[in-house]
Amino acid sequence: MSTSGQQQFRYTQTPSKVLHLRNLPWDCSDEELVELCKPFGKIVNTKCNVGANRNQAFVEFADLNQAINMVSYYASSSEPAQVRGKTVYIQYSNRNEIVNNKSPGDVPGNVLLVTIEGVEAGDVSIDVIHLVFSAFGFVQKIATFEKAAGFQALIQFSDVGTASAAREALDGRSIPKYLLPEHVNHCHLRISYSAHTDLNIKFQSHRSRDYTNPYLPVNPTAMEGVLQPVVGPDGKKKEPESNVLFASLENMQYAVTVDVLNTVFSAFGTVQKIAIFEKNGQTQALIQYPDVTIAAAAKDALEGHCIYDGGYCKLHLSYSRHTDLNVQAYSDKSRDYTVPESSLLAMQQASAVHATPPVWHNPQSGPVQSSAGYATTGTVPGQAPPAWNPNLQGGGSTFPSAPTGYPGHSYAPPAPAYATAVHPPGSSQQTNHISTGSRLLV
Template sequence: MLKGKGQAFLEMASTEAAVSMVNYYTPATPHLHNRPVYIQYSNYKELKTENLHDQARPQAALQGVNAVQHGSLAITSALDGEGGHLPSQGSVLRIVVENVFYPITLEMLYQIFSKFGYVLKIVMFHKNNQFQALLQYADAMNAYCAKMSLDGHSIYTGCCTLRIDFSKLTTLKVKYNNDKSRDFTRVDLPFGDGQRTLDASLAATFATPNTVFPSYPGAAGFAQPLGFPQGAGISVPAAPGALGSLTITPSTVSGQIRGVAGIPGNSVLLVSNLNPEAITPYGLFILFGVYGNVHRVKIMFKKRGIALVQMADATQAQLAINHLNGQRLYGRVMHTTLSKYQTIQLPREGQEDKGLTKDYSNSPLHRFKNPGSKNCQNIFPPSATLHLSNIPPSVTVDDLKNLFASKGSTVKAFKFFQKDCKMGLIQLGSVEEAVHALIELHNHDFGENQHLRVSFSKSTI
């Protein structure tokens, strides 16, 4: 147990037991003493407790590891040289962003600052005509390392400069989980109108910090930094064995997907807890293809509930994790993380595969073949409302409603776009229904080479 952190490590007897436990508690959060307990995978393969005769030593060791994992080794080493005293300023940072040329989002701040530790809460606001944010870490060391590493740096070259100091607040109070504020320890908070709550896929993304990155050389067991494209922008000073550089470009943050050439980093996803009776390589290709160009898909021959999905690059892989981890698919909560594999091998000639491994690298259905296309700017989490396009003039509202109903969907509403009758919105009974419908009906052939295009919408009817 980590003293004073409200956190603990728990080693199960086997990987299977750990997977079973996480899968069981992901859709139904357990409570201890009326408080929710969040369970996620650790980067440690085992806990070492031998030869430790009291609790003080393991506490100190684990806290030391935590500091190295989330901060900069250079800063940690400096603190050690000064006697190892933890900073006393607190765990809440006040962030002022100067010269805001590109929009700043809550997700962007989370990605940048989570390099240094477990981000608990973020609140964004404008004050004195300045963009400001308050951000609370799990402990003061995380906040100290983030301030020392990021203060004065720019998110983009020449603009969006970070000015960071410690807030007088000891904790943040967050009432709503939305675009301006979020409590990452509470997935049950309303969106702000008293009805909506944070989308399940987004909640799953932020409720599991540092669980999707495999270990990397020089820091065994520690979380790998996000693989952002190299270029201008924030670069967290790297130290041997510590966190590498973090660089953000406008295309990364705005959701624009880079070309097929891609960026370095792992692009292969491990997808687990799938329904073996319903899942197909094509279904995963279509679903994950919403968030990037899928090159290959492999469903495990002996474990049909597990699959590998290879995206075009690491940015697309991370985007798919952000939106699909925790999403219900064919009655099960799907888990999506980075795989230890760097590529999916195609079966050798004569090798039994039963069509479970497919190569889609040259598929005409890739959504992001043209960098900067509208598809790159309209990437949203799974929602009950689908955006339809490429609808032929001869197809009516009833035709579309009947088409979706034939696939088991409950159609609640439909409307054509006023300015363009080739596009429309259709609202289904649930997010899961919409996911199934997108898999079934994206690229549906209306005849005469007219194919329906289906994507998730940010709007409702």
């Protein structure tokens, strides 16, 4: 609307002692409104930060003529009304008075309703929210959820005074950039008081937390770390840990079997379950340990290392969102080492009844790298994998039988002090030292 059009609009409006002001700073205060309007008369009421962008306000004068004087003055003045250097547009309101019905958001309480603008639900973790608000006092409980208004959180303090201090300091402010993901440019906090006085938190999870009850059960979905990033002591995001590792392998010159993975990963602790699968043409695997500590040690040591010399079958590791794999106890692509050996043996014998009796191959037909009393081997595509005789290992060492389809052979998982690089079939090279470079370093 042009300037002349705006003036004509002002003059054709029905005068009211309530004025409507637009284009204000989004955090304009009542004091700034009163300062702008008081030269024209007594201000009896104000209402700030209304509208979708919170940049509008209403001002009510004690007398109609005072409101008319203000509109007339700025309509004819060469200097527009301004607040903090921003031009403010003034017109009559279609209301005759400002009714300030105190909403629950205006009544002080110990629980704050926080709307975090400019972010998705997964961008700000509950740990970041706790870090920001605990600067003002002990945060008792937090619950996060999504509404039409955006990503919101209820934050419970022990008393009204602490909650009020946090609201006064943080309302309209932004969460520090270093606590946010890189793709989030800014996020504003809109804070009001909640009608709640005591939040009912049933589980500790990535969406709710009760800091007053450490014995509250943990919701299983809280372990789904991909939904919420975890914040370290420095306030930066870190990958949520899990007892299950997700492994992807590149440069697959040789096949990687369940036994190969078990030998490599059991160097750090007991491997409970393994599952191998193909996705988008890439070999991937899940390796389950009994606890997060062992998984973390294995991940740190094996990330980027190669199972075979020459840079073949390179491991890339991350934490999985799974905590307990559901796999077949014994198959070509999976293994459950928590199943008792007697059960495995029974399955092997049952399958052997209908199977052709196997033939032991000459162990010399496919040299196998032996070190620390155990060995693994990959399979060269197009060739049958060489089999070994547990009683014919070099150096007089014995090799516990890996799970096979042969009846009468039970499985005992190896427990090496360390794992070494594995040489592919056809290689006669022997190494008795911890390998570096392209060899696996544990």
